[in-house]
Amino acid sequence: MAVKTLTINGEQYSAQEGESVLSVCRQNKIPIPTLCHLEGLSTVGACRLCLVQIEGIPKLLPACTTKVEEGMVITTSNQKLDKYRRMIVALLASEGNHVCAVCVANNHCELQDLAYEVGLVRVRYPYLFPKKSLDATHKEYVMDHNRCVLCTRCVRVCDEVEGAHVWDVAGRGIDCEIVTGLDYSWGSSQTCTECGKCVMVCPTGALFEKGVTVSEMEKKKDFLKYIITARQKREWVAFTNE
Amino acid sequence: MTLEDLQDLAEQERERQDQKKHRVLFCSAAGCASCGADKVSAALKAKVKEHALDKECEVIGTGCMGLCGEGPLVKVQSDDTMYRNVDVRTAEKIVESHIVNGKKVDAHVCDTNVPFFTSQTRIVLENCGRTNSESIDEYVAAEGYAGLAKALTEMQPADVIEEVRKSGLRGRGGAGYSTGLKWGIVRKAHGEQKYVVCNADEGDPGAFMDRSVLEGDPHRVLEGMAIAGYAVGAQQGYIYCRAEYPLAIERLKLAIKQAEKAGLLGNRILESQFNFRIDIRIGAGAFVCGEETALLASIEGKRGNPRPRPPFPSEKGLWGMPTVINNVETYANVAPIIRKGSDWFAGIGTEKSKGTKVFALAGNIRNTGLIEVPMGIPLRTIIFDIGGGTPDGTEFKAAQTGGPSGGCIPADQLDLPVDYESLMKVGSIMGSGGLIVMDSTSRMVEVAKFFMQFCMDESCGKCIPCRVGTRHIYGLLDKISKKKATQDDMVLLEELCMMVKETSLCGLGQSAPNPVLSTLRFFRHEYEQLLQPVETFEGEPGIVVDFEK
Incomplete structure (x- = not known):
């Protein structure tokens, strides 16, 4: 594997060929907000929060899907990028029905963390207050579409790691929704293995365990690293929740 | 099949066509089909049979003849006569009078010696309106x-x-x-x-x-x-x-x-x-x-x-x-x-844009239809010479190219050569070739709103800027068109447009704001006319200016 050198925010870094810009930034503690990305799942470049500016490329590119190249000059944060990130989080906040004060994931929510990270103090867009449903038909878990940000982590973890492909996206545009099977209730799903991986990777309180109340739903995502490492390297390494 | 076989086939087909004294072509494309081409073709065929002309005259369905607004179209190939607005009665007359007696049906003859036909250069459409669209032999015969x-x-x-x-x-x-x-x-x-x-x-x-x-x-x-x-x-x-x-x-x-x-x-x-x-x-x-x-x-x-x-x-x-x-x-x-x-x-076209481009003329234009022109032709020629200008003498206002990804080109840019770079410069795009002409009755905020609704409905919902951004842009345009918006909404609108354009995942989102941005560029006054002064506005509270910037 060839080593590539690149410049990020004026500093020189080295990276391995085939590595993503995001991975280099993470290794070197350069902060880039992400939402749809989760280590261990495929990258989709959908949330657009990790967009960076690369010299010589007119468009902003997502750090998660962009592979490093020799001599790349990357800016991960400037006034424009920061503003766009703030706007994206604001759009997310305006899209769903996110009420932290009564949410099971309060204080354990990536959307909340993102709002702090990008410095969102006010949402200037009208809240859409969509009429969304809640699926509590499963015996252990609940899907609350009001809190869903459509990051598709649940879809990917179920398909790629668990191999069940219970979840998928239906509809289009603002009417997109995560569905179970061919839009059945979760409880009637014949494919769900009740493993709970989707619940653990969900960044918000959209997926949670039954019986938890406000602020009690902690998401433990390190199981993913454990499984991936075990599968790829045949090593059983325990990770602590970061 | 070998190369020789192919050449033989072409030769045979050309001979077969030459043996026919008359070839009566009718346009069988969707435009004419929607206004009764099938009945016309049935009438033509029936009359040909009635007069026992089967051997010397064939009736053939071809591709689009171009002048869709005047359909159904029929063409007698032997003397290159085109008939427009043909109904069953006219079709019968064409056979009885033109084919049998050699006398044209003057009332329906379409003059082909006009810029609509003469200013075109046909490469892509060279066979459309000339050959049977369901026959491989005729295609082979036409090289x-x-x-x-x-x-x-x-x-x-x-x-x-x-x-x-x-x-x-x-x-x-x-x-x-x-x-x-x-x-x-x-x-x-x-x-x-x-x-x-x-x-x-x-x-x-x-x-x-x-x-x-x-x-x-x-x-x-x-x-x-x-x-x-x-x-x-x-x-x-x-x-x-x-x-x-x-x-x-x-x-x-x-x-x-x-x-x-x-x-x-x-x-x-x-x-x-x-x-x-x-x-x-x-x-x-x-x-x-x-x-x-x-x-x-x-x-x-x-x-x-x-x-x-x-x-x-x-x-x-x-x-x-x-x-x-x-x-x-x-x-x-x-x-x-x-x-x-x-x-x-x-040798055709401009330095950077070669060849021809097919355009679909639609909207407030006299000659609605399909045309093919060399790249670099001035927009004015397309709209006024070929297209015949706006109907009823209304004033031309703007031309929209590139559909929901493109922009509006105002009247003072009419001499713009139509090629990739020039269109990009005025904030539009070549797109796939839709050209919608608007006259003074069109309201540009409504036009922008129409295209934004289209993009909003067609967004796949994968990336946030396109999924939610287009929804909010549409909301803002709706608010403006209903005279409920203020200057603050304009700030928000422009900011959102730039953001959706720069951060969306695919071409749909990246170009979705173009109709708004281009109408803002050339017709900003139409937006501003609809705004409410902040003081007198009642209803939803106005949005305060972002002090973080």
Whole structure:
């Protein structure tokens, strides 16, 4: 594997060929907000929060899907990028029905963390207050579409790691929704293995365990690293929740 | 079939046509079909039979004759007479008077010596309105498959690519990437399989160029794809056609069957080592599937979601293999380029935009229809000479190109040459060729709102800026059009437009704000007229200026 050198925010870094810009930034503690990305799942470049500016490329590119190249000059944060990130989080906040004060994931929510990270103090867009449903038909878990940000982590973890492909996206545009099977209730799903991986990777309180109340739903995502490492390297390494 | 067989076939067909004293052509494309062409053709055929003229006169359905607004159209090929607004009664008269007695039906004769016909240069549409769109023999007689034959017998794949590159042909789907360069990348890319894909998911409101080509001259597209397959080393092609074009799909299916039977598709084409098959995939009515990565996902049987590029389809396309993906019109240009040479093609058009472009004229324009003009022609010529200007003498206001991804061009830019770069400079795009003319009765805020609603409805919902951003832009435009907005909303609108443009994942989102941005650029006063002064406004509280900036 060839080593590539690149410049990020004026500093020189080295990276391995085939590595993503995001991975280099993470290794070197350069902060880039992400939402749809989760280590261990495929990258989709959908949330657009990790967009960076690369010299010589007119468009902003997502750090998660962009592979490093020799001599790349990357800016991960400037006034424009920061503003766009703030706007994206604001759009997310305006899209769903996110009420932290009564949410099971309060204080354990990536959307909340993102709002702090990008410095969102006010949402200037009208809240859409969509009429969304809640699926509590499963015996252990609940899907609350009001809190869903459509990051598709649940879809990917179920398909790629668990191999069940219970979840998928239906509809289009603002009417997109995560569905179970061919839009059945979760409880009637014949494919769900009740493993709970989707619940653990969900960044918000959209997926949670039954019986938890406000602020009690902690998401433990390190199981993913454990499984991936075990599968790829045949090593059983325990990770602590970061 | 060998090369000689192909030439024989062409010769026989030409002789057969010469033996006919009269060829009565009727336009069988969707436009004329929708206003009664089938009844007209039935009447023509019945009358020909009645007068026992079967041997010397044939009645044939052709591709689009162009002047869609005056349909159904009928043409008597022997003396090149075109009839417009033909109904059953007129059709009968045409046979009785023109064919039998040689006396034209003057009331319906359409003057073809007008700029609408004389200012056009037809390459892509050369057979439309001339040959039977359901006959491979007639296509072959009109030098069809001669380009493929030349490529297979006289040229190496690299020569084909070089020829296409030298011709200066650029993608006709909108972005205008050099076709030769694209093919070169696919040829060099590694993959155990390679694919050739034709994007026939034309979905812009008011656009019907690709539809007309597919309906009128399907073999031309197949030939272009086969040449592309030979050039890049692919054995399989797919045409992704939208389900809303049933006639195009029917004709394509027939054309593929005919070409396979004639040995012009399938294994060992023209007795060479080259194998190439084409299959049709039918879209399910999603505009975003016209975006190349979403289209490929859809062919693979997945949800039609775009994915970030790079990797581009030329490196990792269909099932991860190098894939050529071009628009219908691009493929339709390929065969003539190979047949007549790159110099001929490069001689048409401007320095950077070569060849011709097909436009679908729609909106407030006298001659609605399909035209093909050389690149670089002034917009004024298209709209006023060819299009005949706005009807009833209303004042021309703006021309919209590129559909929901394009922009509006105002009256003072009418002398703009129509090529990729010039259109980009005024904030529009060439797009696939829809051209909607608007007169003084059009309100630009409503136009922007219409296109934004279209984009909002057609967003796939994968990325946040497009999914939620277009929804809010639409909301703001709605608020402005209802006179409920203030200057603050304008600030918000422009900010959102720039953000959606720069951060969206695919072309749909990146270009969705264009209609708003271009109308803001040229018709800002129309927006401002609708704004409420902040003080007197009652209702939702105004949005305070962002102090974080």
